Amino acid sequence: MIVRVHATHATGDSEAEMNRAARAERPPRRADGRGAAIVAVGAAVVLAATLVLGDSVGAVAGTGRERPGLVATARFVPPPPPTGLDPNPCLDRRKRRQLYCPDLVMKRPFGLYVDTWTKPGRVLLRAGNSIDNIGSGPAELHGVRRKASWMVAWQRIYRRGGGRIRVRTRAYLYFKRAHLGLRWWKVWRAARFELWRLDRRGRATARVRVGPKVSYCFRDLRRTRPWVRRSPPAPVYPACSTDSSAQRVTLGASPGWSDIYPPTYHEQWIDVTGLRGCFAYVHIADPANSVYESNERNNRAAVVVRLPYRPGPQGCPGGKLPAPEGPAAPEVPPPAQPGDGSGSGGAY
Ligand SMILES: [Ca+2]
Ligand SMILES: [Ca+2]
Numbered sequence: 001m002i003v004r005v006h007a008t009h010a011t012g013d014s015e016a017e018m019n020r021a022a023r024a025e026r027p028p029r030r031a032d033g034r035g036a037a038i039v040a041v042g043a044a045v046v047l048a049a050t051l052v053l054g055d056s057v058g059a060v061a062g063t064g065r066e067r068p069g070l071v072a073t074a075r076f077v078p079p080p081p082p083t084g085l086d087p088n089p090c091l092d093r094r095k096r097r098q099l100y101c102p103d104l105v106m107k108r109p110f111g112l113y114v115d116t117w118t119k120p121g122r123v124l125l126r127a128g129n130s131i132d133n134i135g136s137g138p139a140e141l142h143g144v145r146r147k148a149s150w151m152v153a154w155q156r157i158y159r160r161g162g163g164r165i166r167v168r169t170r171a172y173l174y175f176k177r178a179h180l181g182l183r184w185w186k187v188w189r190a191a192r193f194e195l196w197r198l199d200r201r202g203r204a205t206a207r208v209r210v211g212p213k214v215s216y217c218f219r220d221l222r223r224t225r226p227w228v229r230r231s232p233p234a235p236v237y238p239a240c241s242t243d244s245s246a247q248r249v250t251l252g253a254s255p256g257w258s259d260i261y262p263p264t265y266h267e268q269w270i271d272v273t274g275l276r277g278c279f280a281y282v283h284i285a286d287p288a289n290s291v292y293e294s295n296e297r298n299n300r301a302a303v304v305v306r307l308p309y310r311p312g313p314q315g316c317p318g319g320k321l322p323a324p325e326g327p328a329a330p331e332v333p334p335p336a337q338p339g340d341g342s343g344s345g346g347a348y
Contacts, residue, residue: 079150079172086167088292089157099165100137100158100230101294102253106191106285106301107132111263114309124269125309129283130260131191131216133253136230138237139218139291140252141187142166143173150174151185151249155292171290173249176215178266185241185249189288190216195270196280198304202317204280213267214287220257231256275307278316 090101109127116123133139137158143151153171158164174188193211196204217240223231237252253259261268270281282302289296306314 079147079152082152082168082170082172084168085170088289088296089165089167090292090294091296096294098160100160101135102133102137102139102157102255102291103135103294103298104139104253104285104291105132105134105298106130106283107258108301109281109283109303112281112303112305112309113263113311115269118269119271121273122271123273123308125272125281125305125307126263126269127193127281127283127303128261128263128265128268129191129193130224130258131218131253131285132224132258133255134225134228135255135294138252138254139293140237140250141171141173141218141291143171143185143249143251145247148175153187153251153290155290157292167292169290169292170288173251174215175244178215182242183244184217185243185246185251186215186217187251187290189214189290190218190286192284192287193270194282194284195272195275196282196302198278198280198316200317202278202304208275208279209270209272211267211270213269216259216261218251218253219259220252220254221260222258223256224258225256228256272307272309278304278306278314281305 089095089099107130109129111126111128113126114123115126118124138156140156141153142156143153145151151173153169153173154166155169155171156164156166170189172188173185175183176186176188177183178186192214194207195209197206197208199205218237219240220232220235220237223233223235225231226233232254235257236254237250237257240251241249243249263269272279280302281304282300285299286293287299293299304314304316304318306316
């Protein structure tokens with residue numbers, strides 16, 4: 001399968017950054033138990049540093065205890081890989097007949113422009129994105145607080161006969177600092193920006209850069225496809241929560257509605273410094289498969305750009321991306337492992 005990229009002239013918390021933070025913050029394991037002492041000292045240092053900076057801490061690493069109304073501001077450590085995953089019932093012919101399943105798609109990146117001031121010395125190519133739900137049911141995630149900055153989330157899928165089911169996907173909600181200088185409860189790894197180099201025939205040959213932004217708050221911002229069946233006339237999922245004391249948060253995107261992020265928003269860019277030639281600028285919805293959908297292979301959209309970027313005709317062949325990698329999550333749940341973030345006080 002080839003995904004055609006529209007030749008045209010034409011939204012941070014990267015996973016790499018998270019992983020670096022995790023490596024930096026994880027204390028070395030000691031057989032003599034000194035690791036625990038390091039954790040305690042580290043937690044005290046984080047708490048002190050944060051208080052000095054005027055921010056607040058909701059949970060001290062290692063205690064697992066929350067203080068309502070306060071929020072961790074230290075660099076966070078990602079949760080362990082989720083275990084106990086359910087299979088995707090929306091890809092099961094028999095089961096999906098009983099369900100209203102979501103189907104996320106990504107609009108083509110829009111509003112591209114060069115930004116040389118956000119990161120002095122670097123060239124950022126910004127673009128807006130829009131995550132749309134064209135399925136028959138909402139993409140709804142219900143998070144339950146486990147750590148200061150994290151919630152484990154379950155997906156709710158509504159039954160055609162009434163009621164709903166709950167499935168464990170790879171979803172986590174993250175209390176992320178973003179636009180307006182506020183923290184928002186967002187879906188971690190809800191989308192990803194990628195830049196692919198194109199050959200002379202317009203075929204994508206290598207992924208050369210990724211953008212920093214991966215967290216988005218699902219919401220009903222605009223009803224862009226009112227013709228979609230079961231599209232509610234009014235928003236069901238309003239603006240995302242900034243409540244630092246929230247213990248439960250529900251995020252979602254209704255059928256026919258879009259969650260839209262302008263190119264000016266926080267981390268809506270890919271660093272294209274030093275690159276020349278033709279590339280596909282790709283936006284991917286739900287790259288980690290946090291949301292089970294009726295179609296997992298239509299989540300990408302792209303435009304072709306020539307770098308250094310200038311608006312107008314790009315003079316590049318239409319791009320062809322390699323086939324999607326398929327569902328990001330295995331359809332058969334992996335065996336359970338200790339340390340699952342869905343348990344109480346997951347170890348991170
Ligand atoms: Ca989809
Ligand atoms: Ca998905």
